[in-house]
Amino acid sequence: MDPNIQGGSYDNPSQAACAHGHYGVAKLLLERGADPFSQGGRFTNALQAALFSESEAIVKLLLEKGVDPNPGNTLQVVAYYGFEAIVTLLLDDGADLNIQDKTHRNALHEAAMQGSEAIVNLLLERGTDPNIQGGAFGSALQAATYHNREAIVKLLLEKGADPNFQDVQGGLFGNALQAAALRGSGSIVKLLLEKGVDPNVQGGRYGNAITAAACNNCWWDDGREVVTRLLLDYGAILSDAP
Structure with missing residues (x-):
């Protein structure tokens, strides 16, 4: 047969x-x-x-x-699902670290979003640019921030991710601070502010971080007041809110 x-x-x-x-x-x-x-x-x-x-x-x-280790969105899929051993196999066989699918997502973005610290570290060690753009969140740092992956946020920053990165490709939040503020993640907001991020940085769906924190349509109420206080303590200006 x-x-x-x-x-x-x-x-x-x-x-x-x-x-x-x-x-x-x-x-x-x-x-x-x-x-x-x-x-x-x-x-x-x-x-x-x-x-x-x-x-x-x-x-x-x-x-x-x-x-071929690169067809379609192979590396993104295994990064998303956390299959570290298969990610390693694909990379060892020459898979493109920075390949993007039709929606401009990449493996680092997917691993950061899903919280796979081991795969994020592996990709960075193999040479992935920590500031590579793509996906709905614009960057891996924004993806990790929005999904409250604090350990990955710290790892990305340690490996050179720019805390002031501004998404110019139409991402949801424009910058990591706004994503963290919307999520109500006080620890990540504080981390970014300590890294020197401007509390009044503009951009994204909500215009700035303090508006995102105060948004009545936010999905997460926990931490909103903490985030608002942090932003004000670091110099956020209420009059600049749209």
């Missing part, structure tokens, strides 16, 4: 085996001539299917067969 026979939602047998984490079956199919580069089906290709099953062994098998 042809190991590349097409049909069904997975398009071919090898993609089905990869998607369900059946290493032995995937290996046998490849040995019998299954095409590891075949495109189509639910996951588009075998590598993406292997990511779905979280199978480090199958990912390694496919990479050894010469599969």
Whole structure:
């Protein structure tokens, strides 16, 4: 039987085996001539299917067969889900650290947003720019700040992330201080202010941090008063609020 026979939602047998984490079956199919580069089906290709099953062994098998580690949003996906071992495999095989998907997201942005300190550190050690732009939050620092990932905020700052970074690509909050203020994260707001961030910096959806902190439509009430007091103590000017 042809190991590349097409049909069904997975398009071919090898993609089905990869998607369900059946290493032995995937290996046998490849040995019998299954095409590891075949495109189509639910996951588009075998590598993406292997990511779905979280199978480090199958990912390694496919990479050894010469599969490109950069198709689609592969690195972003594994960074988002916290698959550190697979991130390492992809990077060791030449995956592009700074590749972005159609929505301009990148692996550092995804790992920071999801709180994977180990993957953030790995990406930075491999040479990812801590200030790389992209995604809905503009930068990894804003993504980590908005999701209250204090340990990652500290790590990014230690590795050279600019606390004064201004998003000019249409991100939600313009800067990390506004994101932290909206979230009501007093500890992160204080950290950024101690790094010299201007409490009156303008930009983003809410105009400035103190407006974000006082916003009636905020999702988080906890910490709003603490953040407002901090901003005022560091010189926020109420009259500048839009």
